[in-house]
Amino acid sequence: xxxxxxxxxxxxxxxxxxxxxxxxxxxxxxxxxxxxxxxxxxxxxxxxxxxxxxxxxxxxxxxxxxxxxxxxxxxxxxxxxxxxxxxxxxxxxxxxxxxxxxxxxxxxxxxxxxxxxxxxxxxxxxxxxxxxxxxxxxxxxxxxxxxxxxxxxxxxxxxxxxxxxxxxxxxxxxxxx
Amino acid sequence: xxxxxxxxxxxxxxxxxxxxxxxxxxxxxxxxxxxxxxxxxxxxxxxxxxxxxxxxxxxxxxxxxxxxxxxxxxxxxxxxxxxxxxxxxxxxxxxxxxxxxxxxxxxxxxxxxxxxxxxxxxxxxxxxxxxxxxxxxxxxxxxxxxxxxxxxxxxxxxxxxxxxxxxxxxxxxxxxxxxxxxxxxx
Numbered sequence: 001x002x003x004x005x006x007x008x009x010x011x012x013x014x015x016x017x018x019x020x021x022x023x024x025x026x027x028x029x030x031x032x033x034x035x036x037x038x039x040x041x042x043x044x045x046x047x048x049x050x051x052x053x054x055x056x057x058x059x060x061x062x063x064x065x066x067x068x069x070x071x072x073x074x075x076x077x078x079x080x081x082x083x084x085x086x087x088x089x090x091x092x093x094x095x096x097x098x099x100x101x102x103x104x105x106x107x108x109x110x111x112x113x114x115x116x117x118x119x120x121x122x123x124x125x126x127x128x129x130x131x132x133x134x135x136x137x138x139x140x141x142x143x144x145x146x147x148x149x150x151x152x153x154x155x156x157x158x159x160x161x162x163x164x165x166x167x168x169x170x171x172x173x174x175x176x177x
Numbered sequence: 178x179x180x181x182x183x184x185x186x187x188x189x190x191x192x193x194x195x196x197x198x199x200x201x202x203x204x205x206x207x208x209x210x211x212x213x214x215x216x217x218x219x220x221x222x223x224x225x226x227x228x229x230x231x232x233x234x235x236x237x238x239x240x241x242x243x244x245x246x247x248x249x250x251x252x253x254x255x256x257x258x259x260x261x262x263x264x265x266x267x268x269x270x271x272x273x274x275x276x277x278x279x280x281x282x283x284x285x286x287x288x289x290x291x292x293x294x295x296x297x298x299x300x301x302x303x304x305x306x307x308x309x310x311x312x313x314x315x316x317x318x319x320x321x322x323x324x325x326x327x328x329x330x331x332x333x334x335x336x337x338x339x340x341x342x343x344x345x346x347x348x349x350x351x352x353x354x355x356x357x358x359x360x361x362x363x
Contacts, residue, residue: 023344024344026243055284059277060204060205062210081271092242095237112358112362116325120328121235121238123332124331130306130311132337133308147303147306165207168302169300172296
């Protein structure tokens, strides 16, 4: 067996074994990913891990792409794809069968009850993640103002978010953030 | 596999439009994909109402895995079966992964340029606002009863402000919410 195959296999089972634990998304598992790739496997330093996390936040696409970047750092392009499929595959299968089961319930009382109960919990969690990100991003009054403007623009207008982000980036260059 | 017959299947949802919609969500989703998911699925395409969107997100939050990845799998499955799930996943995840790998190769050389850092600081602050605004939009769209507003507020305070572990919050909030909603149905 050549080592690169062994390495891909190692990434695969390490990440796949975490997939079903990621309740609340990959960010909830970041400490665990850090423990595996930095402390146990020694694939990268803590600083490199933090850089990849920052890049995943900046890049378009789901923040879960941090796992792709971790795989890329360890074993290049093939590492990125193995890591992504391993981390998202098992949870995606669960989601697939969960929605099938839920739709199978038709419009029974249980389904209505579940949906009515889940929606407010989801909204609370969305608000919490916005708040957590704002706390990390808003290190100045200007940045706080940008957050509030962004929230108001989305809540009260139909302007395309890309313009909000572009304007905020310009404001940042102008020294506001 | 045929799409499920629960509810109506909007005519505009083909495999191609499904892929393009999730690709758009994936490629534009700077600083969090959720605001874009709501924008594209609820506002632009009108494939879901705010209520349906919030309910789907709720299911995604409870299941393991990245929420928006789960959302892609579930909506793909609902509208176009297995191939729909795979197409939605490719659009929201695999194409953006290739984009981020290209970005990663020259990120190191620009990451410390002051102008880049200032632009990122500004955009990150606004991106947090987009997520907060999306939550407000969902509340406005759902016009939930007082009990639901109180539940959302409690979950926000527990997870956002008090930083309580998500699993514990879900373990308390979900059974309580289900019990209350069950009684309301009687």
